[in-house]
Amino acid sequence: MRTGIWLMGARGSVATTSIVGALALRAGLTGPTGCVTELPELRGPALPAFADLVLGGHDVVATPLIKRAEALATAGVLPGRLVDALAGELAEVERALRPAPAGGTQADRAGAVERDLTDFRDRHGLDRVVVVNVCATEPAAVPHPAHADLVALRAALAGPDEVLPPSSLYAYAAFTAGCPYVDFTPSTGARLPALAALAAERGLPYAGHDGKTGETLVKSVLAPMFAMRHLAVRSWSGVNLLGGGDGANLADPAANAAKVASKQRVLGETLGYVPQGDTRIDHVEELGDFKTAWDLVTFAGFLGTGMRMEFTWHGCDSALAAPLVLDLARLTAAAHAAGRRGPLRELAFFFKDPLDAPTHSLAEQWALLRDLVAGLHRGGADGQPR
Amino acid sequence: MRTGIWLMGARGSVATTSIVGALALRAGLTGPTGCVTELPELRGPALPAFADLVLGGHDVVATPLIKRAEALATAGVLPGRLVDALAGELAEVERALRPAPAGGTQADRAGAVERDLTDFRDRHGLDRVVVVNVCATEPAAVPHPAHADLVALRAALAGPDEVLPPSSLYAYAAFTAGCPYVDFTPSTGARLPALAALAAERGLPYAGHDGKTGETLVKSVLAPMFAMRHLAVRSWSGVNLLGGGDGANLADPAANAAKVASKQRVLGETLGYVPQGDTRIDHVEELGDFKTAWDLVTFAGFLGTGMRMEFTWHGCDSALAAPLVLDLARLTAAAHAAGRRGPLRELAFFFKDPLDAPTHSLAEQWALLRDLVAGLHRGGADGQPR
């Protein structure tokens, strides 16, 4: 099952790490640490093998991939020896990257994306291409009446207005080209009624939103712990310090707001009430691709006794996100092959703000994922877990 | 279903907090924060009501309960107003406390405990009495051939040797008196083949070991998180600073070793490998009943990138343990009423080192507990979950 992964934002840190990692896995130069789909409970024949993955993508910048990889090696995100060893393979992926379409109407740009996707599929003889959005986070989208209706949307895209935010225009183009779509960012992506209708029309699955890589991952196990022990969380405050492109982008208040809302959602939904406190995101250039998050939780136990917990998470976002990008592409490809369509709510395990939000508890999300994958490995007419 | 709770170590901090809490709940003076059995998913008719609980116990010291409660109020563990409001009820419990039997052979002392238990049950018209060990942690027990055989054990107890450690002698006496037994400490308790045989002979359930109240509770959700994300934990080091009687006792290297082994077990069993690092327990008198634990976890992500997490837990052990003591007594009473016998492995949720260790993941332990309780509430011939 030859599977393409088309990365939007293909020269960014997450994408570059995903590409180097996929190539290293294919070449047997690294182990699958961080790849959830390689755990004994999940791996199996329904998922495309690393050897069957082909990578491509779009970006608005043109920095050569090898330069980006070398910069990540200098920053301690990638081992330098891997980048050196994979120079040839990286040059090959470089040839599969295309500039993000610009100019014309949104319909023109969507058409250009569709052509790039189709060319990629044809040239490499792929069974399918999964499109994954790993671009920088967008500001919240401006509402537009055409978001609710597919016919109106098609008409509006041909006009002069910017009807859709870029992440949604991409989802539109992906679905039109017959490709499943994964949104790894908090941007709008496929979360519009008109796009859901389009995915249904084309029989395509999609997944999202906002990869859960650090502080929120920890929250999604600690919050259920407090709930299961009937401890009353009084406040939960967090601060995220991060450098790199994502940090600079999130310093923009509009993007920040989207991300912060996504990060606090787990608390209200897991605890059944919203404790005091906020989550902050601050840009500290010098931290580079590493992120430090600090959270303070105050809680009451029996007879009201006050207690507290704090944690610090020093993670490398790209190294945490990249294997999940590969996991999501493999899972979405297998779901597509099995005939699944619509939102893949069983992939909530991977997201801060999962589609249809079946649960925010990591352990329950794990059970959903395990059952989905078991169903895929068993195969069957519709690929649904049974 | 009138249920007695007989506390070994009845004048200690955990026991005193359990007693004040049970009285406060019965009087409607506090809410059930920290009581797992009062969560909507678990509460129900099979569990004895707080109004039906009667408290008693043994202790080697004679400090009046009210003095211990006042000291805990001064230390910030109990609200002073509760202690004042419950002075009458505390005096009533005081009258149900007995000195721990001393002198004579171990058989003599076991006999005295049985008589105290029987008197307590008869005087208060109780359906059953659950014995809970909340004494200070013992050193590891000295092996003895009679531990393996009930007949040999009965013979040996009548001799001059100290055949059983106190926690096990208590379990022996409890079972002989027809009482279920819960070990909230890491001491040996019922974990001897001869005692398992005795419980089987008398048709009694038992539970243990070592209440999971702080650092290990957090470990039991974080370790599965790392495992589910396929992240490689390279080291996990912890230090526990605690004052109070438990701290002083654990400063004794023999007791410390038992506790530390219990605390690290969760890692090896959840991760499938043992990371580097140790857990330390140090006594710092000034911290009193509050405990501070600090853990450092270093781990590798995709392509070997090194990352780290640390957490600090500032908890009040007595306030965390006391509601679990009540939970365990209620659950064990209900299991006994339903005809359960032998080790209650479904209570692993409450313990650092659960009997039969079905799993160390808190989420999976929760599922076991929920299923057990659902079975108890449904009733049925044998009360086994189905």
Next chain:
Amino acid sequence: MRTGIWLMGARGSVATTSIVGALALRAGLTGPTGCVTELPELRGPALPAFADLVLGGHDVVATPLIKRAEALATAGVLPGRLVDALAGELAEVERALRPAPAGGTQADRAGAVERDLTDFRDRHGLDRVVVVNVCATEPAAVPHPAHADLVALRAALAGPDEVLPPSSLYAYAAFTAGCPYVDFTPSTGARLPALAALAAERGLPYAGHDGKTGETLVKSVLAPMFAMRHLAVRSWSGVNLLGGGDGANLADPAANAAKVASKQRVLGETLGYVPQGDTRIDHVEELGDFKTAWDLVTFAGFLGTGMRMEFTWHGCDSALAAPLVLDLARLTAAAHAAGRRGPLRELAFFFKDPLDAPTHSLAEQWALLRDLVAGLHRGGADGQPR
């Protein structure tokens, strides 16, 4: 040397703690922990004794002092037994409190303050009264031409405009009444040329700004440590979580900005460069009078090796500030008695943003303070350290 301390914001947490503490010290019910002027290196005859301190003040609210003290006892800031034992003395101070003047022109209000100060001094036969501002932090003052000139200021105050912010109007009234003035907050206070001229004209000393009680105190020893070791601080980020009235007030962005600028100043001035990173102040009601600050410092050592330090400070602001209020009043009174006039730069030890900023290193500030006090104890014609 009978000395009055007149507190602006006399019913706030800091003032109430100062009052209870002063009464407890006078009554011998507590020791001088936290009182810098009681260290062996500083104490001596030039400072007014605790027995010679008389307390009074203004506030815009009217909650009885005893109620405020009881609330602080419940919150764990004050020992309840002290509040009980000092009920009579607190009632006496209550009688010395006055409502903050309202209505009329600013000149009218300044006149009312002067009369209250004069009455207080006369009624209690005081040698002098030191006015200390412990009100909530004001927004940054609106500039006005009269701030630069005393004659113009007097004229403008008689008009209808709000020429001075409240802290500065108070400084104006204090100086006019012949009283030294201490600003414990980051508000403008005496920091206007016209007020400096007034203090000079009346031969009065003054001190400020912004008591250094927690995170900034720690910064003022850590930043010099990095500087003395020639380590390059790359980023210094901080977050302050606090409840209580001060927290709510600082949630107002305008007040927050003043405070944050005050908190970061120590870094640039000690290190000689400004590292990346910001300081945040967030209001978390549930934390009450306790404050949690977390700081992350990243730094480079030899050959550019990156390292990091983080600290968490869990302090009770009122308990940290109150003894400094008493210290500052005693020191300013002694300086006044010795004939000092103008800004007391040797008191930089106590402030985040000291007048004339002689240094931001705590150790150097300590040396300045020690020399000042030695000079005061030696006495002499002008009381200047020599």
Next chain:
Amino acid sequence: MRTGIWLMGARGSVATTSIVGALALRAGLTGPTGCVTELPELRGPALPAFADLVLGGHDVVATPLIKRAEALATAGVLPGRLVDALAGELAEVERALRPAPAGGTQADRAGAVERDLTDFRDRHGLDRVVVVNVCATEPAAVPHPAHADLVALRAALAGPDEVLPPSSLYAYAAFTAGCPYVDFTPSTGARLPALAALAAERGLPYAGHDGKTGETLVKSVLAPMFAMRHLAVRSWSGVNLLGGGDGANLADPAANAAKVASKQRVLGETLGYVPQGDTRIDHVEELGDFKTAWDLVTFAGFLGTGMRMEFTWHGCDSALAAPLVLDLARLTAAAHAAGRRGPLRELAFFFKDPLDAPTHSLAEQWALLRDLVAGLHRGGADGQPR
């Protein structure tokens, strides 16, 4: 002023980093971050220039220096580009390294060390050679009567017993060869009356003990902060997790004890009392040359209110120690040139357990150092600060 630095333990991490750093500074390939003697307040003509430093040393192992440097580059301690650029210079230093003498009596070995030192001085035309001990920490020395008397010591060394621990035998050899001696470790070194007599006889200065690079450095500013604010420190507990050779060595309880005593001394001497709590050192191989220390401080403020502070220090010991090794060698050389003899107590700034312990406050130690260096730069007959 051509100055030799002779490193005992010349192939260890600290020594290798010192060598690479000195070569890089000489070649203008790096800046002086971490070098205290390059601060504007201290630098000047009395100190030997980096261009005038020549490096040599002994080691018991024979791993080539370039291999050690490459390993440190892989571990993130040294920049790989520096190691590559300095390969030629490293080979030159390699030729100046000698195996640590073995076999024969201690007098024989001391004689061999003296010959190596003299050869080194002669071959390179050096004005003087400073010997610096950067070996692994020794267990506490076994007392011997000859430690108290130089004549007895000389006699005993010629016998078959191991009279002196290695660090002290080295100090003996250094002094005999006319070389000043610096002990960067907690080992005994020159701290024996017979060796003090020898240094006096030969007119040599010496310095020590135990370079202050991480947790203790922080303690030496925080403890004075608590003292200056009259806050009562109730407990101070610390844990140090470290890998590498030093970590493995300190896992040995005997060496650990020496180090721990050295680390806690600052508290008692700065505060005037010893708070509760201990310092732990644990070996965690995976942490490599980086060390994580965590400290918890509980303290009481005004009226006894309890508060707490904790800090985590993630430092690279070699990168912190190496510039101090160069600083100490330069300062000791300059002191020797100026005629100083005996213990250099003004270098307390650099040590956990300074000779003659003039003070444990970093700020006061800084003032002593600054005055010493000013005296050296001014020159004069005896080079003493005046």
